[in-house]
């Protein structure tokens with residue numbers, strides 16, 4: 001019997017903001033599984049800001065994806081048929097099988113995960129790429145010492161929420177920047193940050209100054225633009241900035257020109273960009289620590305869940321506009 005697969009492909013490249021018209025839902029017959037193949041029913045799809053860069057024609061830090069191709073994306077799911085010696089029916093697996101209900105893999109990049117201790121969806125968030133990104137950027141690049149102040153933007157999101165909580169575990173003062181009072185309340189009241197600045201309140205410079213009486217020793221940058229400009233004014237001598245993301249720029253047609261670069265010289269700031277996939281050697285160190293912190297309740301996380309593949313484009317646009325709280329997922 002032929003099985004049907006539903007998938008979302010890139011229909012056109014966005015100019016500026018992504019629109020629903022940039023995506024197309026297709027229904028196709030699943031090909032018969034070849035020797036060495038694994039058929040996976042995807043249960044959860046991860047939506048991540050990097051996908052925006054891949055939709056562009058030009059080079060981002062990740063290769064562009066072609067028009068008509070299935071949208072790239074991390075997935076967790078269950079093996080429904082296997083002709084591969086390392087995978088069996090029923091295995092729960094993490095992979096990059098994209099925006100589709102079923103994926104066929106040759107086993108490369110497909111990893112079995114244990115869903116008995118933590119929910120399967122966590123492997124796409126706090127115990128997956130975003131969680132390890134937080135660990136690498138904070139602990140390997142910023143290297144905060146106890147007593148120092150760590151500031152993180154997009155603080156209520158998948159990466160930012162982990163950054164502030166890890167900073168607290170390391171004895172630092174953790175301050176977040178997030179859009180809106182509800183997100184800031186969540187960051188302070190539930191995640192235990194010491195303070196959070198609502199950048200949408202219209203007093204960014206004054207509010208940062210008030211929340212950062214001792215300045216900033218480590219800044220974990222997720223957004224760029226005006227926020228970076230304002231933060232550079234608050235950096236301490238010999239402070240560090242880990243440039244993880246610049247989401248405020250991903251849909252911009254004109255790049256924002258930062259005006260306060262002089263702070264880098266005056267304060268002898270070390271600023272370093274990083275891509276988590278360049279640091280695969282750190283995953284075996286980061287992941288057990290994250291699992292331990294999550295299992296013991298010392299790192300908390302939230303998920304925003306869209307229902308059904310057909311709602312993935314809308315949820316993705318929502319993620320880029322800040323409609324998510326915590327990790328944005330699609331339940332397939």
Ligand SMILES: NC(=O)c1ccc[n+]([C@@H]2O[C@H](COP(=O)([O-])OP(=O)(O)OC[C@H]3O[C@@H](n4cnc5c(N)ncnc54)[C@H](OP(=O)(O)O)[C@@H]3O)[C@@H](O)[C@H]2O)c1
Nearest residue numbers: 049154157158159178179222244245246247248275276322
């Ligand atoms: N370098 C790497 O290897 C790597 C890996 C993973 C992620 N990243 C980057 O890390 C950042 C966070 O990713 P994530 O997966 O954790 O996403 P996320 O924080 O869960 O979601 C994105 C958030 O960005 C904020 N945002 C959107 N537009 C903004 C703007 N114009 N100004 C300020 N904030 C804005 C929104 O929060 P507010 O409502 O608070 O504005 C939104 O909720 C992104 O920049 C991403 O590209 C980098």
